[in-house]
Amino acid sequence: MLTINYGKDYVKTAYDALAASDIKTYLQKNIAVSIKPNLVVERPASEGATTHPEVAEGIIQFLKDFGIKEIKIIENSACGHSTKLAFRSCGYEALQKKYNVSLKDLKDDRFIPLKHEGIDFQISETALNSDFLINVPVLKAHCQTRLTCCMKNLKGCMPQSEMRRFHSLGLHKPIAALNVLLKTHYCVVDGICGDLSFEEGGTPIEANRIIAGQNPLLTDSYCAELIGYNPDDIGYLSYGIKYGVGEYYSQKTKIVELNTEHKPVCRINSEGTQSVPRIADKYRSLIDEDRACSVCYAALIFALHRKGGSMRGRKICIGQGFKNKGSAYTGAASSLRTAGSSECLGIGNCTQGFKNYVKGCPPKAADILGMLP
Ligand code: SF4
Structure with a gap:
């Protein structure tokens, strides 16, 4: 099942997407939940690279209403970028204060050695020990892998040296294998204004939508089509099928679309606000x-x-x-x-x-x- 919700009140849009989704089938009270946004760089979400803090806020509100007490936001920004600075400049420190959630810079974490498909990994102990990991990527294009969304977002749960090694291994196989070793329990995709061509932002395209789904491969395959790719165009999705991460979205997938009347109208031909970049x-x-x-x-x-x-x-x-x-x-x-x-x-x-x-x-x-x- 995939739930798609539209709206400009991003906190409410994320909250309502989860409320209408099947997350309650998987969630339990009194467990520890980790939220993994994409804070690849220290840039505001409006530039198309990072997860809107409002999306994380909608998730936090939903979890608290459900009865979850222990919530962590975990991230390891890209090589050469500071996670702590990203937490501050992307609005996550404010969330910490407002909701008493913890922020974990995975650069300071312990890493557990694991192996899959002959590839050695070092994976964050905090991420592995989460009772429930909510993967909250930005739907955007990537200059090498074409799509970056749920499956690739888990790269931020490894040390920076591993991230570099991933690139030397060609990215696709290791990304798929990583998703076998580190399980995403639910996905909430920030599809508000992901970047058109580059993972570090600069050319955001406004869509004002949140996509929620349980399986990262199924969710990614749907999102790939939204930005112009067939799932088989994305190497790590094909490997993901091979490794048993999940299946592609198909005609059999239940799709629930909410608030379609809130799809933003662009006014490029009038004197109104220009919403297209x-x-x-x-x-x-x-x-x-x-x-x-x-x-x-x-x-x-x-x-x-x-x-x-x-x-x-x-x-x-x-x-x-x-x-x-x-x-x-x-x-x-x-x-x-x-x-x-x-x-x-x-x-x-x-x-x-x-x-x-x-x-x-x-x-x-x-x-x-x-x-x-
Ligand atoms: S412009 Fe028309 S076809 Fe396109 S999303 Fe809006 S209502 Fe649907």
Whole structure:
């Protein structure tokens, strides 16, 4: 089961996602819970690299209401970055004070030697000894592995020397093997504004969504499609299947979507607030947008970015303004529309009157990519 919730009140969105999810099937009272965010660098979550503290706050509130007393936030920031500084500058020290939770810099932890698939590991004792580990990554792109989400987030439970060694081993196999040795008990993915192309942020794409699921492989496979990849494009997901970490998301997976009316609407063609970041400027001339939800627009930008922005003369229409309009639709004002909309590719169910359109509300970037010329 995957639960997806939309909203701009991130504390409530995370809380409600968990309340509607199946986490209570796995959680027990009076256990110690560790929350593992992604604080790879000491940069605010709005830049697209780190987990919003509001998401962690929604999880903490949910756990406390459930009756959990012992809550730790654990992390080991990337090589050359200070976890303690990240805790402070990313808003986690404030959470510590407000909720009396503890912060554990895993750089100071003991590490336990373990082995899987012939690969030696050193894994954080604190993470291994957690009764229940909640993995709270950012859904974002990665320059080497393409996707970084739940499975890769566990890399922060190893010493920095191991992180470097992981890279020398090609990343995919060790990431999958690590997920066998260190079990994630539940995943809450921060899909608020993950970065389009780089794990350290700078090009965030607003989507305002939280995705909750029990299995890290299943959750990652769903998230891969959201940013334009098939699960088999991500090496560590394929290895994860081989090593028994889980299965890919499929038509059989129960999906619960909440508050779909809160999908943010971007207003790039009006004088309202611009919610799509500057990276989207690059592709704006290809797109005829009319009241598109940001999450829909974000999927399109992910797909165009992967494609390299070429549309070979085709035009793209996206947004709620295209509901009930067929492919013969031509507007007066837009140069794209007057350029001949019979060649328009519609994005999302709002454009289902078009001859060619990508299904979904929102559609997945992977599906859009498959339809781009
Ligand atoms: S298809 Fe759905 S997500 Fe996309 S603009 Fe229409 S209502 Fe929004």
